Amino acid sequence: MLDPRAPVDRFILLYALAWAGGTIGYVPLLSILLPVQVAGLAGKTTGVDWLAYIALIGAIAASLAGILFGFLSDITHNRRGWIAAGLALSCTLLLVIGRMTSLPGIVAAIVAWQLGLNMMLGPLAAWAGDLVPDDRKGLLGGLMAFAPGLGALSGALVTIPGLADGQARLGLVALLVAVCVLPVVLNNAPPLLERPQAPSEQHRARGLALRMWLARLAVQVAEATLFAYLFFWLLSLDPTVSDNQTARLFSLIMLVSVPLALLVGRWSDRTDRPIAPLQICALVSALGLLGMALAPGVTGAMLAYGLFGVSSAVFLALHSAQTLRILPRPDRRGRDLGLFNLANTVPSLVMPWLTIAIVPVAGYPALFGLLALLAASAGLLLQKVSPAR
Incomplete structure (x- = not known):
């Protein structure tokens, strides 16, 4: 007899792959390929200023596009179409970025690319809420934790010496994104899940959503700060710390946090306690940060940061999936997730x-x-966050 959960589980696996594809779409570009291109045009000194300018304009464009295209996918009832269009546009614009020979041209291309990328990511985020039942959202969050690691791995892959260079690297990124996202677009999706909400439920959900948003913002500010300034802090404790040691610390945290997020996510599904792991991870993150503040030397500092890094990574992965439980209006899920995404962009x-x-x-x-x-x-x-059953 066919397992009725099989279509849902297949969708979750393909969705997690697509989510990783979305991450691959921007991590290699923003962390490696774009800085190299900007430095080549502007030089190392003024290139830093141009990168900051591009990051600011890009973050604003991404925030607005996420809200806009999430909302458009709500009112057109066609997540799949918007995802496919955004995939095609963002991959095409990756190639355009590589052809830019002026800094203003790069800025314009990045803004257009952010529109295309979020045309894909906004509806994609909402699609999981449409189709994944609550008792599988922990599994979904755990699998989504693989995305940052695969994004970083793709950056290492496309920059392998001799594999590709310049324009070809961006073409390879576009190919990887398409390979990851197309399977879920072409897959037969499971049935739509909709539970009509009474006005009283919507009012309660707004309060829960605000708490979830503020909680993510708080952890995201801490995570973004440490991501940017960890190396400088470690150098202040020990001038002999190398960038390779810092990179290995990031990699170790990733290796530990991904399977842990998957295990914790499955536990939250089985026990029907979706919020408890988020609370625990937030408090453990606070302990890690406190340990960093009190660390007398670099070894203790790295251990404390490891505690913070693992717990915050698990928090952010599971939070993304469990947020889908408490959005106030299922018919405006895309718009609301676009607003929720501001918790990821405001910290920068x-x-x-x-x-x-x-x-x-x-x-x-x-x-x-x-x-x-x-x-x-x-x-x-x-x-006080307790999602409706």
């Missing part, structure tokens, strides 16, 4: 000013103490 605007304001005056321990309070507040915010 807040983090530099936060660091500049605190570190020169009070040092890194004060910064980590503040971030620990933010992470702990995320755990407290989630204490």
Whole structure:
């Protein structure tokens, strides 16, 4: 007899692959290929300023596009079509970016590419809420945890010496994205899940959604700050720390957090406790940050950061899936997830000013103490979040 869950489980696996494809779509470009291209046009000194400018404009374009295309996929009831169109447009624009020979041209191409990328990612995020039942959202979140690692791995792949260079690297990225995303677009999707909500339920859901958003924002600010400034902090503790040691620390955290997120996600499904792992991870993240603030040497600092890095990675992966439980209006899921995505983009605007304001005056321990309070507040915010059954 055919297992009725088989279509859903197949969709979840293909969806997780597509989500990784979305990550592959931007990680190699923004972390490696774009900086190299900008440095080649502007030089290393002014290139840094141009990269900051591009990152700011790109983040604004991504935020607005996520809301717009999520909303359009809501009102047209056609997630698949928007995902396919965004895939085609973003992959084409990757090739266009590689052909740009002026910095203003790169800025314009990046904005257009962000529109195409989020034409794909906004509806894709909402599609999981349409089709994945609540008792599989922990599994979904665990599988989505593979995406950052695959994004980083793709960057290492396309930059292998002799494999490809310049324009060909961006073409290879586009190919990888298409290979990952097309299977879920072409797959026969499971039945649509819709549970009509009464006005009273929508009112309650708005409050829960706000708590979930604030909790993610708090953890995301801490994660973004540490991602950007970890190496400088470690150097302040030990001038002999190398960039390779820092990279290996990031890799180790990734290797530990991905299977852990999958295990914890499955546990939350089986026990029907979707929010408890998020609370625990937020509080453990706060302990890791507190340990970093008090660390006397580089070994203790790395261990404390490892605790923070693993717990925050698991939190962010599972949070993405469990958010789908508490959105106030299923018929506006795409729009609301676009608004939720601001919790991922706002930290990149807040983090530099936060660091500049605190570190020169009070040092890194004060910064980590503040971030620990933010992470702990995320755990407290989630204490009263109880999704409707």
